[in-house]
Amino acid sequence: MAEGREVRWVEVQEDQAGQRIDNFLRSRLKGAPKSLIYRVVRKGEVRVNKKRVKADYRLSPGDLVRIPPLRLAPEEAVQEVSDNLRNLLAGSVLLESPDWLVINKPSGLAVHGGSGVKIGLIEALRQVREDLGFLELVHRLDRDTSGCLLLAKSRSALLSLNESLKKHRMEKRYLALVSGRWPARREFVGARLDRFDAGNGERRVRVDAAGKMARTRFAVQETLADMTLVEAEPITGRTHQIRVHAAHAGCPLLGDDKYGSRAGLRQARKLGLSRLFLHASSLTFPEPSSGRPVSIKAPLDESLKTALSRARQSL
Known part of the structure; x- marks a missing residue:
């Protein structure tokens, strides 16, 4: 190529x-x-x-x-976006302005390629949106997490949005279905997180006194049979923060094959859930040109809706 x-x-x-x-x-x-x-x-x-x-x-x-001119070997080239992915991304845009766009990222799609991933969301979008001369991620979501993802369409917008993120002017909220009853009066989890090599080149995160401080606000949305639907708001932005903090509180996320429990994995199978139940449900940020707040919500995908409905029926 x-x-x-x-x-x-x-x-x-x-x-x-x-x-x-x-x-x-x-x-x-x-x-x-x-x-x-x-x-x-x-x-x-x-x-x-x-x-x-x-x-x-x-x-x-x-x-x-x-x-310079480049000739890419087949093993180096980024994969061409498929028609299915092209259509999925085109239908996933939640809101767009001249300076930014917010997409409802599908679960299972990495935000960028690398480490064996031939194509990520940013590479796919650059192929789909050939009309854009500039497109960069403002923040990231885990591969298995779905929901609101913000991208900048100009350099000036990227700098402005990065500044908002750095100064905590951007509010990100997630919905998570966790195993067990969320502890009473446990509205905040503050625990230091440290990244480590879990073997086979896989990087994970654990609670460790030598790590960096991380804080997450949790609010119970709905109490179900041996499960709780919670809203999580990360105050800091560490890797896998919500997942590790939920597990640290004794209520790991359903469908979490990295930090989950056996009970949580069994519950996920019972609900027919084959993915992590973590969804970036809303995003609020200052509009780069005017400073006015923009608030966007992302609906749950069908797999999460179905799992939640089954969890409610088990009451």
């Missing part, structure tokens, strides 16, 4: 200023994995103003970028 046969020279525009060169290249070398982009930058095949740069170099207006 050939990405291009001739060297291209691209001038950096005002709205692209401050962007890292590796991210700039990823949006222009569609199909090229991150590893290949880092390699051509390291080898000096990419130049800025005829000089070598590092992958973390930040562009300035007027910079002239040399983009």
